Amino acid sequence: MDLIPSSNASYKDVNYWNERYSKEESYDWFKSYESFKHLIKDCVSSSDRILMLGCGNSSLSEHMYEDGFQNIVNIDYSEVVINKMKEKYSNLKGMSWEVMDMRSMSFLEASFDVIIEKGTLDAMLVENSPWHISDENLALIDEILTQVSRILKDNGKFISVTFTQPHFRIPMFINEKYRWDVEQKTFGEFVQYFFYICVKGRPLSQSLLKKYNKAAS
Incomplete structure (x- = not known):
């Protein structure tokens, strides 16, 4: 099976991922x-309860665990990958794996100190040009972020790791109903990647709102 599907729309299809994960052992985006x-x-404590959104078969949770972050819940809507990861890392106490759709998560409100996604939102948006996101996909991202805000504790952090530039990604994050402010950092030597931190309970910067509302219009 090719890693790249015949249609970008397949990245939102659980059947594509189930087939891919049945044959692929590990893959890290970015x-x-x-x-x-x-x-x-700089922004996560070893005592934080962490949620990994759309964990897939990435080694990110494993490497964070080895680095002292050992209270991690991993979710993915692919039962195939969750079963494989649960077996692979059965020896890591404090690490758990659950089949769950991030659009309708069953966690209680204020359940997590930190929520991380790495490339998951990008996969949801890959069928669109960054200049022209469909209303359907904007609604999808809003559905996900509303869930993220609901289960994030006050002063908790939502971290998004992506290659998507600020003028495309930040407008999706700056909605006052999420009750967070947004910070942007970068990493990478030759190719620049972006590390967005949304801090819940911190007032949304009005200058940020003004700047990126204009960029989005």
Whole structure:
């Protein structure tokens, strides 16, 4: 099976992922944890309860666990990959794996200190040009972020690791109903990647709102 599907729409199809994960052992989108662990350590505590959105078969949770972050819940809507990862890492106490759709998560409100996604939102949007996101996909991202905000504790952090530039990604994050402010950092030597931190309970910067609302219009 080719890693690249015949249609980009397949990236939103659980059947594509189930087939892929049945044959693929591990794959990491963008850079490895080593490339941005300094940013993680700046804003995440080893005692934090962490949720990994759309974990797939990435080694990110494993490497964070080895680096002292050992209270990690991993979710993915692919039962195939969750079963494989649960077996692969059965020896890591404190690490758990659950089949769950991030659009309708069953966790209680304020369940997590930190929520991380790495390339998951990008996969949801890959069928669109960054200049022209469909109303359907904007609604999908809003559905996901509303869930993220609901289960994130006050002063908790939602971290998004992506190659998507600020003028495309930040407008999706700056909605006052999420009750967070947005910070942007970068990493990477030759290709620049972006590390967005949304801090819940911090007032949304009005200058940020003004700047990116204009960029989005």
